[in-house]
Structures are given as structure tokens and as C-alpha cells.
Amino acid sequence: MRTVEVAGRVSWKPVMHSHPSTTDRPASITKQSLSPNQRRFVALLQEVRYGHVHRVAVRRGEPDFRDGIRYTRTVKVLGDNQPHPHGQIADYVLRREFVAFFQLLSAIGKGEIINLDVRDGLPFDFQVEGSSSH
DSSP states (O other): OEEEEETTEEEEEOOOOOOOOTTTSOOOOBGGGSOHHHHHHHHHHHHHOSEEEEEEEEETTEEEOTTOOOEEEOOOTTSOOSOOGGGGOSOOBOOHHHHHHHHHHHHHOSEEEEEEEEETTEEEEEEEOOOOOO
8 A cells, every 4th residue: 555645635545456366366255155044144234234233143153043133223314224235136246244254153163242233234343252261
């Protein structure tokens, strides 16, 4: 990246490089390539669009719907409160936020995440409860 001065202000502008070969890029993960529970969770976050998912059980590295999932939607007085438009599309390449989120769930394996912040239908951050026996 390089700095660029515009009207007395300094801002960051990415330096463009030539396109990497396709072997340098990670494989694209699509909605349809996900497990049924992962697809269902993507749909849930797109329905929420902005807000919080309070608790999500994680079993075998995936969201578990058996106990239900409670969420709170943030409603904007003058904003677009419709579900995210990708919710109507059968298949598309997932944004990196979803890819990273499902990788984190896989690493958790079995447990529970709490207070998942949802921004524009994407997972943003969450908390994991833990305890120590020492």
C-alpha cells in the first residue's frame, strides 16, 4: 500500500499488482458446497442482516439447530430492513467472512458461541465461553 495526499489529507490507497495465477488463489467456496446446517445458518444471517445471534451450539464443527437459535435484529428507522438480497440466490461464491467463520467453527469442534455480531448478513465477531480447571 502507499499513501496518497488528497487536498491536504493523507489517505491509504492499495497498490495494484498483476493478477496472481489461478493456482495462487484459494478455491472458491459456494453456498451449495456447504453442508445443510451451514446453508441454513447462512440463510439465517441473511435474514437477520443486522443484529446479534445470541447463542449457537456447535457440534462436529457446525452450527446445530436442535435447540433453536435466538437472534435480535437491528431495525433502522430510515434504513433498508429487508433480508440480504443474496438470500434469494440459489448459489454464489461465499464472502471470505463466511469461509473464515466456518473454519473457526470447525476448529471449535464442540461448544457454544455467544453474541455473534451480524453486519449486512455476514458474521463479524463472536465470543466463546470457556473455563479452566487449573
